[in-house]
Amino acid sequence: MSAAQETRLVHKASLMDQLGVERALTRMAHEIIERNRGAEQLALVGIHTRGVPIAEHLALLIERFEGTRPPLGKLDITLYRDDLTEIALQPIVKRTEIDFDVTGRRIVLVDDVFYTGRTARAALDALIDLGRPDVIQYAVLIDRGHRELPLRADYVGKNVPTSRSEVVKVRLESIDGDEGVDLLELAA
């Protein structure tokens, strides 16, 4: 999002504060452990940029509850986007850092906001190019609806009905200095 666009956004509502984020991630960590019957074979892969610290946070919580810390990876989906022939801005390609073999793993893809589903689609393609995981699941802090593809998340921090003119902004300690989720609206 360009800086010019950013300035035309007005704050509408606070969706989560730091404690809310912590509680949601704690519940999601328990759900991940429950669904996968422990942390064996589990690996978390955060989607650049904000999926990465969320995945780190989930990995710490899983370690606290299970005693083992699942390996962590970072996935950049730029080269897999389906709009590269149409866009007017060039996205910066970042490194994918997945140091373990994904084949045979139970992989949880992690992102901040689930919206059209196009990022998730690209992430699935990017991940499958690296090997053949046993299972791929999807965890998101916020699901804001408006899917354009037949996809759903396995773990959701909070479902938030939104309109398309609204923007969900996730703030994370390691990137933004504090933690929380806000609903913003484009000023007319």
Next chain:
Amino acid sequence: MSAAAPPARATRKHLFDLADWTPAEVHALFATAEVMAQVLTRTIKKVPALQGYTVGLLFFEDSTRTRLSFDRAARAQSADVVTFSAGGSSLSKGESLRDTIQTIDAMQADLYVVRHPAAGAPRQLSNWTDASIVNGGDGRRAHPTQALLDAWTFIRNYRGADAGRIEGKKLAIFGDVAHSRVARSNIELWTKLGGSVTLCGPNTLVPREFAELDGVTLTGDARAAAEGAHALMALRLQKERMAAGLLPSLAEYAARFQLRSGLLELADPDALVMHPGPVNRDLEIEGALVDSERSVILKQVEAGVPVRMAVLYTLLVGKR
């Protein structure tokens, strides 16, 4: 919603030479090349980034490594490739350059890689098509992707003090600078990134006017050129030059200007040996040096694909 680094307004459409590229743009391209290199280490060495794009390879002059690596760079990003080589074309039947590009343009390529014996041909072609143009070598003028991959190879492989950057490093180029587009582009890029360049060869092959460029020194003494150099690059000596009277004999040339192990001892202890290829062993470079552990000559060839992938990505994506 989640973009820490802001997308860049893609202003570059063509790559004719590196004259107006900023160091920041070059470093951004190198960062993209790193990602592309990683893609090439995977089991599936292909990404869909340029799906739906067509890259035309227009080679009006022979080339093996440049054409192969551009071909691979395009296909590894899922672009379609159409290839045109002057040998088997209507050019030999007297068709003009302009007619040729207009015929080829019917293939609707989004980008053409052009190699041509005439300096300035790629820029001229850009007047006749809406597609992007990448210079794959024009006459003696420029070979920008070779310079990019040479600098990138140095940055990734140099292990001495203050590694990972060109700034403050000395590049010594040995040989036929006068006829070399590789040398011209390397001088341009290396000095732009804050390094210095020393050119060494017989007076007939090292034009005096290069001494006027910032950061460039000329010498006829190979030992002085090698002194403290962080990279030593030999250029291919074309044997035709001797016929043209520019060289007394190949043996005399080799005795005075060959890049040899003895020179390496005067250089930086971690200096790298480079050559843009193809190599004449034991003519411009001592054969044993080509295979030595200080040589990155094969790494230069390997760097061709990721660097050219980055060039294609940078020029094509974000244009609509």
